[in-house]
Amino acid sequence: MSVIYDRVALIGLGLIASSMFWAMRRDGLAGHVTGYARSSETRETAREIGLCDSVHDDMLDAVKDADLIVLCVPVGVMGDVMAQIAGALKPGATLTDVGSVKRGVIDAVMPYLPNGVHFVPGHPVAGTEHSGPRSGFAELFENRWHLLTPPEGTDARATARLRDLWEGMGANVAEMDPDHHDRVLAVTSHVPHLIAYTMTGVADDLRRVTDSEVVKYSAAGFRDFTRIAASDPTMWRDVFLGNKDATLEILGRFTEELFALQRAIRRGDGDHLHAYFTRTRAIRRGIIEAGQDTDAPNFGRGGGPRK
Ligand SMILES: NC(=O)C1=CN([C@@H]2O[C@H](COP(=O)(O)OP(=O)(O)OC[C@H]3O[C@@H](n4cnc5c(N)ncnc54)[C@H](O)[C@@H]3O)[C@@H](O)[C@H]2O)C=CC1
Numbered sequence: 001m002s003v004i005y006d007r008v009a010l011i012g013l014g015l016i017a018s019s020m021f022w023a024m025r026r027d028g029l030a031g032h033v034t035g036y037a038r039s040s041e042t043r044e045t046a047r048e049i050g051l052c053d054s055v056h057d058d059m060l061d062a063v064k065d066a067d068l069i070v071l072c073v074p075v076g077v078m079g080d081v082m083a084q085i086a087g088a089l090k091p092g093a094t095l096t097d098v099g100s101v102k103r104g105v106i107d108a109v110m111p112y113l114p115n116g117v118h119f120v121p122g123h124p125v126a127g128t129e130h131s132g133p134r135s136g137f138a139e140l141f142e143n144r145w146h147l148l149t150p151p152e153g154t155d156a157r158a159t160a161r162l163r164d165l166w167e168g169m170g171a172n173v174a175e176m177d178p179d180h181h182d183r184v185l186a187v188t189s190h191v192p193h194l195i196a197y198t199m200t201g202v203a204d205d206l207r208r209v210t211d212s213e214v215v216k217y218s219a220a221g222f223r224d225f226t227r228i229a230a231s232d233p234t235m236w237r238d239v240f241l242g243n244k245d246a247t248l249e250i251l252g253r254f255t256e257e258l259f260a261l262q263r264a265i266r267r268g269d270g271d272h273l274h275a276y277f278t279r280t281r282a283i284r285r286g287i288i289e290a291g292q293d294t295d296a297p298n299f300g301r302g303g304g305p306r307k
């Protein structure tokens, strides 16, 4: 594939930035990639493992000649970082971010946007529970969605070029209104993470009280909860504070449904439980049939027995 941006700057060298670097390098999508990390330890690690073509101690040096600047920091500090770099951005450059929340990031970044710099916010719906400069890998975005939420009036060519970059890294790209993005992600990612945090905390409390071996004998569902609950605390604190309204709305609906199930169990209302679980099973089967879960163990197996 050919070079899409001559010079790309990655700010914050964690899971997403390092995955972007390895994917861009593998596919020859960027001429030169600069990197900046706040801690000297992270910068040292980056230099040691060859993450970025040049690693800078000064954030302004990293961004000053860049054609694309990617903010890969927790959503709560996007505005602070933007305030620091705004004066150094090259006219005509594109600025993007990878934050899990879009409205809050747009509101925090836009006030500092210099004339002539195109801001095209984005969110790769791909990740792991790992963080830091060593956690990235080139395949992270393959067959995953990358959601772009350009504000009204954004230069269409800047958006199209950024789309090319993400498609080059293997992602499927869609455009979405930022508020809609935040509501959708509250349902599909943010509240599920909160449930995983809660369930893991409950199990741990229980273990302390009863000394039972809930973690040792955990089934796959609970192990997934603990995996997700190991995600970076700073990142997720910022996600919930940054997507407060949508998270609270979906949590409200969730607790109503949970109470209904709780009541059905208390009353011995098996019909309610059976009907509910039948509906949810149909949802899962619909996802598999539509080919939308490529991670499913039986994906592409035609439903036959496992070999
Ligand atoms: N981890 C995941 O699964 C996903 C994360 N995201 C989003 O991507 C962004 C980055 O997340 P990760 O790469 O996972 O995080 P990470 O924790 O691996 O890396 C974040 C980096 O930002 C740096 N940083 C923090 N505060 C800073 C500041 N004030 N100035 C400069 N650097 C600062 C940290 O030192 C770290 O190097 C977040 O906004 C997150 O919401 C998006 C999709 C998936």
Ligand SMILES: O=C(O)C(=O)Cc1ccc(O)cc1
Residues within 6 Å of the ligand: 099, 100, 124, 125, 126, 127, 128, 129, 189, 228
């Ligand atoms: O590890 C998982 O299961 C995830 O859900 C990863 C993830 C975390 C945050 C995002 O904004 C997008 C994807």
